[in-house]
Amino acid sequence: MSIKERPKYKQIIDAAVEVIAENGFHQAQVSKIAKHAGVADGTIYIYFKNKEDILISVFQEKMGDFIRKIRAEIEGKPSAANKLSALVAMHFNQLAADQHLAVVTQLELRQSNKNIRSQINETLKDYLNIIDGIVIEGKAHGVFRETLDTRLARQMIFGTLDETVSNWVMNEFHFDLTALGKPVSELLLNGLTR
Amino acid sequence: MSIKERPKYKQIIDAAVEVIAENGFHQAQVSKIAKHAGVADGTIYIYFKNKEDILISVFQEKMGDFIRKIRAEIEGKPSAANKLSALVAMHFNQLAADQHLAVVTQLELRQSNKNIRSQINETLKDYLNIIDGIVIEGKAHGVFRETLDTRLARQMIFGTLDETVSNWVMNEFHFDLTALGKPVSELLLNGLTR
Amino acid sequence: MSIKERPKYKQIIDAAVEVIAENGFHQAQVSKIAKHAGVADGTIYIYFKNKEDILISVFQEKMGDFIRKIRAEIEGKPSAANKLSALVAMHFNQLAADQHLAVVTQLELRQSNKNIRSQINETLKDYLNIIDGIVIEGKAHGVFRETLDTRLARQMIFGTLDETVSNWVMNEFHFDLTALGKPVSELLLNGLTR
Amino acid sequence: MSIKERPKYKQIIDAAVEVIAENGFHQAQVSKIAKHAGVADGTIYIYFKNKEDILISVFQEKMGDFIRKIRAEIEGKPSAANKLSALVAMHFNQLAADQHLAVVTQLELRQSNKNIRSQINETLKDYLNIIDGIVIEGKAHGVFRETLDTRLARQMIFGTLDETVSNWVMNEFHFDLTALGKPVSELLLNGLTR
DNA sequence: CATGAATGAGAGTTCATTCAT
DNA sequence: TATGAATGAACTCTCATTCAT
Numbered sequence: 001m002s003i004k005e006r007p008k009y010k011q012i013i014d015a016a017v018e019v020i021a022e023n024g025f026h027q028a029q030v031s032k033i034a035k036h037a038g039v040a041d042g043t044i045y046i047y048f049k050n051k052e053d054i055l056i057s058v059f060q061e062k063m064g065d066f067i068r069k070i071r072a073e074i075e076g077k078p079s080a081a082n083k084l085s086a087l088v089a090m091h092f093n094q095l096a097a098d099q100h101l102a103v104v105t106q107l108e109l110r111q112s113n114k115n116i117r118s119q120i121n122e123t124l125k126d127y128l129n130i131i132d133g134i135v136i137e138g139k140a141h142g143v144f145r146e147t148l149d150t151r152l153a154r155q156m157i158f159g160t161l162d163e164t165v166s167n168w169v170m171n172e173f174h175f176d177l178t179a180l181g182k183p184v185s186e187l188l189l190n191g192l193t194r
Numbered sequence: 195m196s197i198k199e200r201p202k203y204k205q206i207i208d209a210a211v212e213v214i215a216e217n218g219f220h221q222a223q224v225s226k227i228a229k230h231a232g233v234a235d236g237t238i239y240i241y242f243k244n245k246e247d248i249l250i251s252v253f254q255e256k257m258g259d260f261i262r263k264i265r266a267e268i269e270g271k272p273s274a275a276n277k278l279s280a281l282v283a284m285h286f287n288q289l290a291a292d293q294h295l296a297v298v299t300q301l302e303l304r305q306s307n308k309n310i311r312s313q314i315n316e317t318l319k320d321y322l323n324i325i326d327g328i329v330i331e332g333k334a335h336g337v338f339r340e341t342l343d344t345r346l347a348r349q350m351i352f353g354t355l356d357e358t359v360s361n362w363v364m365n366e367f368h369f370d371l372t373a374l375g376k377p378v379s380e381l382l383l384n385g386l387t388r
Numbered sequence: 389m390s391i392k393e394r395p396k397y398k399q400i401i402d403a404a405v406e407v408i409a410e411n412g413f414h415q416a417q418v419s420k421i422a423k424h425a426g427v428a429d430g431t432i433y434i435y436f437k438n439k440e441d442i443l444i445s446v447f448q449e450k451m452g453d454f455i456r457k458i459r460a461e462i463e464g465k466p467s468a469a470n471k472l473s474a475l476v477a478m479h480f481n482q483l484a485a486d487q488h489l490a491v492v493t494q495l496e497l498r499q500s501n502k503n504i505r506s507q508i509n510e511t512l513k514d515y516l517n518i519i520d521g522i523v524i525e526g527k528a529h530g531v532f533r534e535t536l537d538t539r540l541a542r543q544m545i546f547g548t549l550d551e552t553v554s555n556w557v558m559n560e561f562h563f564d565l566t567a568l569g570k571p572v573s574e575l576l577l578n579g580l581t582r
Numbered sequence: 583m584s585i586k587e588r589p590k591y592k593q594i595i596d597a598a599v600e601v602i603a604e605n606g607f608h609q610a611q612v613s614k615i616a617k618h619a620g621v622a623d624g625t626i627y628i629y630f631k632n633k634e635d636i637l638i639s640v641f642q643e644k645m646g647d648f649i650r651k652i653r654a655e656i657e658g659k660p661s662a663a664n665k666l667s668a669l670v671a672m673h674f675n676q677l678a679a680d681q682h683l684a685v686v687t688q689l690e691l692r693q694s695n696k697n698i699r700s701q702i703n704e705t706l707k708d709y710l711n712i713i714d715g716i717v718i719e720g721k722a723h724g725v726f727r728e729t730l731d732t733r734l735a736r737q738m739i740f741g742t743l744d745e746t747v748s749n750w751v752m753n754e755f756h757f758d759l760t761a762l763g764k765p766v767s768e769l770l771l772n773g774l775t776r
Numbered sequence: 777c778a779t780g781a782a783t784g785a786g787a788g789t790t791c792a793t794t795c796a797t
Numbered sequence: 798t799a800t801g802a803a804t805g806a807a808c809t810c811t812c813a814t815t816c817a818t
Contacts, residue, residue, distance in 0.1 A: 026307050030792060031801095040800040042794080051792060111305045113220055121364065145384075152374070152381055155361060156354040163353030164346070170315065180346070187346055190339075191385020202782095224809060234783045239810065396803095414695055418788060428804045430790075439788065499693045501608050509752065533772075540746070540762070540769055547745030548738040555737060558703065571734055578727075579738075579773025612813060613780095622779040624815080633813060 011037045021100035025108040056119045063123050080138030089181040096177040106169045144192045205231045215294035219302040250313045257317050274332030283375040290371040300363045338386045399425045409488035413496040444507045451511050468526030477569040484565040494557045532580045593619045603682035607690040638701045645705050662720030671763040678759040688751045726774045
């Protein structure tokens with residue numbers, strides 16, 4: 001059995017998310033994560049190379065799920081517009097359903113150093129590629145303007161979603177993120193369609 | 195003469211920007227900033243309460259300039275659309291003209307702890323208010339859709355700009371940020387106008 | 389096994405006494421104590437909350453022994469006068485037998501800050517209570533004058549002992565402290581008895 | 583005019599006593615004393631060699647007065663017993679009349695380093711000599727026991743007074759120190775007389 | 777004489793990582 | 798595999814003292 005499939009691997013990942021969400025990035029010591037996961041400090045180092053590796057793995061594991069679900073959802077959608085709406089909805093819904101994860105990815109993990117963040121960006125590329133795919137498809141099928149620069153469009157889409165979720169987290173969840181799916185989709189589509 | 199007007203105050207602020215840009219947030223020790231500014235370590239503490247205070251002041255001073263220039267530029271513009279275009283152009287141009295500052299505000303200062311970031315967000319509000327003002331004016335004058343949610347529109351605008359600059363910084367300035375002013379303005383206006 | 393029973397706990401306490409005695413309170417750095425104890429700097433902080441905690445613990449541990457031995461010695465003595473003589477003798481003998489400890493308690497630890505000294509005074513109360521007990525017993529059994537104010541008597545007894553030991557330490561041990569047991573007892577008893 | 587007679591000299595001495603009494607020894611920075619005395623930091627160093635010199639001078643100046651008054655008071659007294667009673671009364675009365683001074687000499691100045699304290703002890707010798715004189719006179723005139731060891735007697739007298747005042751200070755002046763003059767004199771005389 | 781801005785040495789504490797058991 | 802005691806490098810901040818004005 002691969003090390004990533006053994007129960008303690010996931011225990012540690014989940015403990016890391018909770019500890020970071022509850023204590024903040026700078027107060028998430030390895031020993032605290034270990035205690036939360038119910039293992040000894042040293043055990044962490046059987047499953048992870050070092051602390052950076054835990055944080056990167058947290059993002060990869062959670063982002064993997066996140067992307068998988070979005071991909072599954074948009075797969076059968078008939079048009080780029082439908083796909084974009086589905087992506088926006090899933091983006092908001094998934095984070096609304098797991099506030100701890102939202103805090104960790106939107107606020108805490110961004111306090112990490114260059115190295116971790118560059119690994120995180122690497123992982124994020126899969127998601128940005130999905131967005132790019134939708135934009136390209138939209139342009140090809142004549143739904144979006146042909147003159148649209150794909151990268152700019154993607155930056156607008158991702159930037160808007162990310163800024164919205166960050167606002168929601170920093171406002172301590174005091175508004176209904178899920179409800180924003182529809183208006184944000186419409187706003188973005190308005191900017192993209194011909 | 196107020197302490198903020200004495201020459202060493204600005205020397206230290208500028209030294210901090212350079213040291214952080216060149217070494218990264220976590221490698222920007224007070225002693226390094228002092229040496230770069232040409233003062234003794236202890237002198238730092240005549241001008242700043244502590245290290246946090248330096249970092250917050252860096253953001254406030256630089257953001258103050260940033261906002262002042264944008265405000266001056268958009269003041270006379272005839273329509274909300276013109277104002278938005280000017281804001282986008284100024285946002286990109288100012289950061290393109292000072293890559294150190296761009297690195298510090300887009301990457302490094304975001305690694306700071308909760309307290310510093312909440313002070314930074316406070317400072318940022320002035321800028322978000324300018325954007326809100328443009329959106330409200332646009333809606334009032336019938337240039338933007340009346341149904342537009344101001345907060346969502348602001349999130350789209352700021353999110354797009356921020357994501358674009360971050361991309362530029364993380365790509366190590368390998369594309370021409372200034373040149374993106376026009377297409378980004380158009381993209382955003384397309385999403386906002388009726 | 390409780391942390392106070394593990395060998396390194398006592399090693400560090402003893403190292404602290406020696407380092408303070410040899411270098412003085414203000415030159416007793418944590419790293420010096422650690423090196424003297426044969427442990428790493430960080431190990432100190434497994435056993436003690438901070439530097440203050442080391443100093444307070446030094447006093448408590450050593451004073452604990454000090455008091456325990458005196459209590460055992462005077463327990464079986466038939467009269468308050470005998471008890472007082474035994475206490476004086478033990479007080480002098482114990483400190484004469486451990487000059488390092490005498491320096492630390494009489495001179496160095498008194499340079500500590502308010503917080504440490506108030507903790508030290510707390511610990512000292514056990515000893516003052518023993519003295520009070522002897523005075524009370526002496527008055528009850530008609531050996532000491534009934535009109536004696538217990539607190540004043542205790543202040544005379546403890547003040548005399550403390551001043552004598554301090555003199556001995558400050559004269560760099562150039563007279564025989566043990567030999568003073570008898571005359572000091574007699575002097576005090578002369579002042580207390582009817 | 584000698585430097586010690588110029589007004590700022592005494593201003594600084596008095597400021598030091600107040601600052602130490604109110605803030606504690608470790609919080610009595612030179613700059614705080616300067617501000618309290620209404621002079622610039624640098625001015626301190628015109629009147630005193632360094633910080634140690636201030637502290638030693640505080641003790642010398644105040645102790646000088648203290649001793650002068652006691653000496654004047656006991657001069658005319660007919661017997662050693664009267665002299666001792668007068669000394670005890672004056673010791674308590676003077677400190678009771680100046681709580682700041684009491685705090686500084688009994689608690690705060692004792693936190694100073696070896697060097698300062700050895701200078702303080704030097705100054706104190708004048709006072710101990712007065713006590714010795716009384717003891718010697720008492721023995722010569724047959725009022726005190728001839729077998730009395732002068733040094734021990736002095737240690738008992740000074741130790742008792744010092745411990746009593748320290749208790750008073752540490753109990754935050756909650757009992758009437760002046761009232762203790764009579765019982766303490768009697769207690770001591772009881773121990774000394776034949 | 778007086779000022780006060782500037783200096784710079786010095787130490788307590790944290791925590792990721794290791795390794796003997 | 799799992800443990801957890803032990804390690805030790807690294808950095809902010811204070812404050813007595815100086816000296817140009």
